[in-house]
Amino acid sequence: MERRSFLLRTSVIGAAAFSGSLWQGAAVAAPAQNAPGPYGALQAPNADGIRLPAGFTSRVVARSGQIVPGTSYRWHNAPDGGACFADGTGWIYVSNSETSSSSGGGASMLRFDASGVVTAASRILSGTNNNCAGGKTPWNTWLSCEEVDNGRVWETYPFGGTAVARPAMGRFNHEAAAADPIRRVVYLTEDKSDGRFYRFVPTTWGDLSAGTLQVLKAGTATSGAFTWATVPDPDGSPTPTRSQVSGSKAFNGGEGCHYANDTVWFTTKGDNRVWQLDLVANTYELAYDDNLVNPGPAPLTGVDNVTGSTFGDLYVAEDGGNLEICMITPDDKVSVFLRVDNQGSSEITGPAFTPAGNRLYFSSQRGTSGSSSGGITYCVTGPFRT
Template sequence: MKRRTLLAGVGAVALGGSLWRRAVMSDTGGGSFSYGPLGEADELGIRLPEGFSARLIARSTVEVPGTGHVWHGAPDGGACFAHGDGWIYVSNAELDDGKGGASAVRFDADGTILDAYPILSGTDRNCAGGATPWRTWLSCEEVEHGAVFETDPYGGVAAVKRPAMGRFRHEAAAADFDRFVIYLTEDEPDGCFYRFVPDSWGDLSSGVLQVLGGPNGATVWIDVPDPAAAETPTRHQVAGAGHYDGGEGCHYAGGVCYFTTKGDNRVWAFDAEASTLSVLYGAGAPLFGVDNLTGTPGGDLFVAEDGGDMEICVIAPGGTVTPFLQVTGQDLSELCGVAFNPAGDRLYFSSQRGPSDDNDDGRTYEVTGPFRFDPV
């Protein structure tokens, strides 16, 4: 393992409410904000804290047991949705040449797999996305002039393209149900941070796409003149737009939208209440290759690594940053799709290319254990 020391000069953030009142610091032992040291790798090659266990729920090109559905290659962003006494986990397929899309796995109350099925097909490089409060999944294409597709995790309604949300190299989306907007990240070296303001909350067919004004730290939202980017990329249409190096995951909670940028290895915090933007974490150990992220009601952020040590790390509200799990034997893959089930006692994630570094060898896992959902 790499020696873990936090680089000096990392920007700290003090946000509204009870979150993030202290500077981010590294804690690689069993500190008060840690889930504890990682144990030896299990039969799946996963190292976990004491009290946690993992299982493989799906593997690319292989039928999800008992469902008749073959799991997609290159699993990426994901989310969970309540369904009766159980839940559904949705996962994107980051594949080219019209082989992308998204699939879902349905579980009963005790975690038994009941069904698996496609919810989107025929698209390209569906990387990340985001869940909406009205229980749809926004699947985002990470290609030039990529689109957002609104999909039905329950499999009953056909997916719909949402061009009003912009045509660019989409990465992730996060719904701000307090201000009735959807935040969007862009995976470009000079990408922007956007928000979509629908004309009617719950209907994404029309609205206004806006970009956060720059330089970084500015708090002005400016309309994008041509969201379809017919002649000029959206990120180049607004003078003074803020630019971020490789936008990745996006998560909204408690008045704050957190997003990651892989080019400079940063976790950002846009405080929508105070209208400020700050660096929560950046440019040092223990996180390398920040990617998808999710959170708990207690304020923990779970951040997956694209490469690095193949870890999912936790940034606690108190500021400490600790590894939660590590996948061994898959050093050329990336971790993604982090999402909790509604009860908060199961965490889902994928290793996109598995041990062989092949899109057809992706693995999707479930981790069960005593997750901390109360504030620390």
């Protein structure tokens, strides 16, 4: 199903949506197919070793183990999932640290002024383990997720405040989170080969201290209808949450998660797929599958973190592959947006747009060294579609 057509249908029933082509009925199109990108071919690598389309530029904003320029703060190791928050005339970029508690696991933030210059940097979460991805909330907190068995979701405060664990959101191998302000829930992925897809329904929207954890139930096919069922014991001990509900659907290595306009997308690294849930019709389908790209080769492999632009394009970062960020456009076309050269022992993490949609932040988790202490965080600026 074309995402832009799907979103138009949701607007007809009263939800905000992107404009686009007319709804074409109930037919489901094939997953996204290989096509030239909307920005044209990649150019030669720039001084940062990044291949970008013409008109785009990049710069390094932070390096692991080094003082962030303009501040006294030393940037964390292994930068991972991230998000941007509006901050007056500027913005904040938050980044997780996917390391153990003894090696500085947690999350940090960078504050930028209106021209994109760093004005402050600080730690917002410490002493946690393998904080991989997470998600932004509508009330401007960052949910930092621990990718370990019985891992927790930590609610952190980029604008100031003490981070708090949210055990009601479940104890499992957390990866990413995406808030849905319409249904007032938070979607959660699980990074296991037989992981599940969850949603947390807070007792009070805006307060994650209490609520109900639910898991998606569906058949074994790659498309169909789904329902939600309550997880009896969110603590996950002694029975893991993914094993508590009969008929819950297994997903092979849940990774990034993104919500927009009555749709939630999430990636599964074990089978290189991007899944799409229609939250109005309660149906699911594939938005991308690297085995179904024809003609090949598939441009996107090693699917991981995902974000969306104000235009409606999805940007999917690779863990491995050619170390690229690829685009899936609203008309179901997939292409390469950027490629990082000579960092083959790293992965791309934390893609996030500024509120204006004209800058994209991301990290190379292990940089040129291949070590967690070699992480590099970048900013790309250019004529993004908005």
